[in-house]
Amino acid sequence: MKRYSVFAIAREALRHHSGWDRAWASPEPRASYDVVIVGAGGHGLATAYYLGKNFGITNVAVIEKGWLGGGNTGRNTTIIRSNYLQDPSAAIYEKARSLYETLSQDLNYNVMFSPRGVMMLAQTHHEVRGYLRTAHANALQGVATEFITPQRVKELCPIMNIDGPRYPVLGALWQPRGGTARHDAVAWGYARACSAMGMHIIQQCEVKGVRSEGGAVTGVETTKGFIGCNKLGIVVAGHSGQVADMAGFRLPVEAVALQALVSEPIKPCMDVVVMANTVHGYMSQSDKGEMVIGGGTDGFNNFTQRGSFHHIEETLRALVETFPMLSRLKMLRQWGGIVDMTGDRSPIISKTPLGNCFINCGWGTGGFKAIPGSGWAMAELMAKGEPGPLARDFNLWRFREGQFIDESVAAGVAH
Amino acid sequence: MLTLTCPCCGVTAEETELAPGYEAHLKRFGPGSTDAEFESYMFARKNPKGVHFERWRHAYGCGKWFLAARCTATLEVFGTYPAQTTEPPAAILDAIRARRPDWKA
Ligand SMILES: Cc1cc2nc3c(=O)[nH]c(=O)nc-3n(C[C@H](O)[C@H](O)[C@H](O)COP(=O)(O)OP(=O)(O)OC[C@H]3O[C@@H](n4cnc5c(N)ncnc54)[C@H](O)[C@@H]3O)c2cc1C
Ligand SMILES: [Zn+2]
Numbered sequence: 001m002k003r004y005s006v007f008a009i010a011r012e013a014l015r016h017h018s019g020w021d022r023a024w025a026s027p028e029p030r031a032s033y034d035v036v037i038v039g040a041g042g043h044g045l046a047t048a049y050y051l052g053k054n055f056g057i058t059n060v061a062v063i064e065k066g067w068l069g070g071g072n073t074g075r076n077t078t079i080i081r082s083n084y085l086q087d088p089s090a091a092i093y094e095k096a097r098s099l100y101e102t103l104s105q106d107l108n109y110n111v112m113f114s115p116r117g118v119m120m121l122a123q124t125h126h127e128v129r130g131y132l133r134t135a136h137a138n139a140l141q142g143v144a145t146e147f148i149t150p151q152r153v154k155e156l157c158p159i160m161n162i163d164g165p166r167y168p169v170l171g172a173l174w175q176p177r178g179g180t181a182r183h184d185a186v187a188w189g190y191a192r193a194c195s196a197m198g199m200h201i202i203q204q205c206e207v208k209g210v211r212s213e214g215g216a217v218t219g220v221e222t223t224k225g226f227i228g229c230n231k232l233g234i235v236v237a238g239h240s241g242q243v244a245d246m247a248g249f250r251l252p253v254e255a256v257a258l259q260a261l262v263s264e265p266i267k268p269c270m271d272v273v274v275m276a277n278t279v280h281g282y283m284s285q286s287d288k289g290e291m292v293i294g295g296g297t298d299g300f301n302n303f304t305q306r307g308s309f310h311h312i313e314e315t316l317r318a319l320v321e322t323f324p325m326l327s328r329l330k331m332l333r334q335w336g337g338i339v340d341m342t343g344d345r346s347p348i349i350s351k352t353p354l355g356n357c358f359i360n361c362g363w364g365t366g367g368f369k370a371i372p373g374s375g376w377a378m379a380e381l382m383a384k385g386e387p388g389p390l391a392r393d394f395n396l397w398r399f400r401e402g403q404f405i406d407e408s409v410a411a412g413v414a415h
Numbered sequence: 416m417l418t419l420t421c422p423c424c425g426v427t428a429e430e431t432e433l434a435p436g437y438e439a440h441l442k443r444f445g446p447g448s449t450d451a452e453f454e455s456y457m458f459a460r461k462n463p464k465g466v467h468f469e470r471w472r473h474a475y476g477c478g479k480w481f482l483a484a485r486c487t488a489t490l491e492v493f494g495t496y497p498a499q500t501t502e503p504p505a506a507i508l509d510a511i512r513a514r515r516p517d518w519k520a
Contacts, residue, residue, distance in 0.1 A: 252458035
């Protein structure tokens with residue numbers, strides 16, 4: 001791998017940019033690998049990367065049915081924060097957020113992490129109480145957040161109307177080191193670093209079956225033939241149920257569509273990320289100037305990667321009160337992703353009923369922010385065969401034991 | 416936009432008039448069942464990419480629950496039927512097989 005640097009740019013500028021290498025190789029699959037990861041989204045690629053970096057395991061293939069990052073990783077609104085209520089969540093999301101701080105240097109790839117600050121609006125008294133509680137919990141967990149007044153909200157985000165009749169802003173949970181990153185770059189940067197370690201990234205190769213012998217996995221059937229492995233990681237988000245089915249077990253997961261949309265590009269007007277969970281709307285401004293807006297999920301199982309129109313209508317209708325200037329903007333594009341929702345709305349990083357087969361899923365509507373931490377924890381689980389401190393509580397058995405990680409009900413959070 | 420016909424009142428309604436209720440025909444396991452049975456009833460879901468049987472409620476209409484057979488990959492609807500059934504009726508299964516000859520129940 002040739003390093004990217006200011007000198008590389010200068011050198012290439014002098015020779016008509018003829019010397020740039022492909023960022024990652026596209027090899028044909030070998031007959032077998034030590035580790036096969038299914039799914040080249042952020043979580044699958046990060047798992048491979050930390051397997052190599054932290055454990056020296058580089059005989060790894062990441063198999064992707066479409067193109068790299070073409071799943072939810074390339075479809076999300078890129079909010080990064082770690083202001084969760086429960087300790088296991090705060091630990092893994094804060095690990096991820098802190099890894100994002102230096103990810104560009106670590107990967108030698110600009111992931112454009114922008115810690116511009118994330119503000120979660122409290123628009124009901126219930127939310128005020130909830131976020132005060134989260135701010136106290138975060139203080140104990142060592143996550144830097146604070147509860148701020150409506151006046152401070154207005155200072156940080158002047159385009160906001162804090163006196164709306166229906167959804168007044170009563171305060172906000174403010175995480176100054178939260179923010180956004182470039183979603184494609186996260187996938188590309190990890191892919192390039194994996195490829196540089198000699199790992200194989202195999203795109204346009206769908207896993208169609210999981211082969212096992214004596215209760216342990218031996219490999220996967222794919223559209224490019226059988227690929228053997230000693231250990232298998234399933235990291236396929238919305239399709240987790242399908243691949244788990246091939247491996248012979250069921251999951252507490254349902255797939256639904258989540259939508260986002262962007263406006264026409266406008267001049268810079270908002271330099272923080274704002275989330276309004278009461279109305280299921282959240283917004284940031286992209287570097288291109290578009291207002292990036294996310295909404296709520298459909299309420300029914302859906303694999304079509306588009307969502308229902310009325311959700312967009314509801315999101316915008318509610319956001320217009322808080323952001324009156326939105327009413328004058330044209331919306332340019334809308335899209336959907338298939339998100340994997342678990343029974344307690346928290347993720348799963350776990351061993352499975354099948355030996356040497358591990359699963360990472362259930363990140364649902366909020367897993368972009370978790371990519372580095374999730375990959376870190378999943379790599380440890382796969383390398384050692386046992387979960388480390390970050391993954392332990394996110395096991396598959398918590399549903400049977402009643403040990404939920406109840407973020408959704410406790411904090412009322414969507415993302 | 417998803418449109419379903421409520422078998423209780425006969426109204427054809429689009430999804431803003433309806434409330435989804437997820438997987439149908441779950442067998443209930445309560446007190447006295449094993450942990451595994453209870454877990455499976457409570458949390459494990461089929462979540463198929465293709466033919467799916469679901470509960471719906473005509474929330475802003477007659478208010479009644481009913482069931483629907485639908486394809487989650489295309490949003491095609493095969494039919495709706497009363498909630499007071501423990502398995503999909505023959506007419507619904509025929510309608511599914513007519514459109515999805517390879518489908519296995
Ligand atoms: C509209 C929207 C907005 C969102 N906003 C945010 C946000 O602001 N902040 C945040 O933190 N999160 C957000 N999320 C959630 C976030 O995008 C996901 O949690 C995260 O990207 C999941 O990453 P992943 O690697 O697990 O899945 P994916 O990126 O979906 O990758 C899974 C990959 O597996 C592949 N695959 C599936 N089946 C197979 C098979 N059989 N064989 C081979 N490959 C297979 C898929 O093609 C896919 O590329 C949002 C999601 C959506 C849809
Ligand atoms: Zn009705």
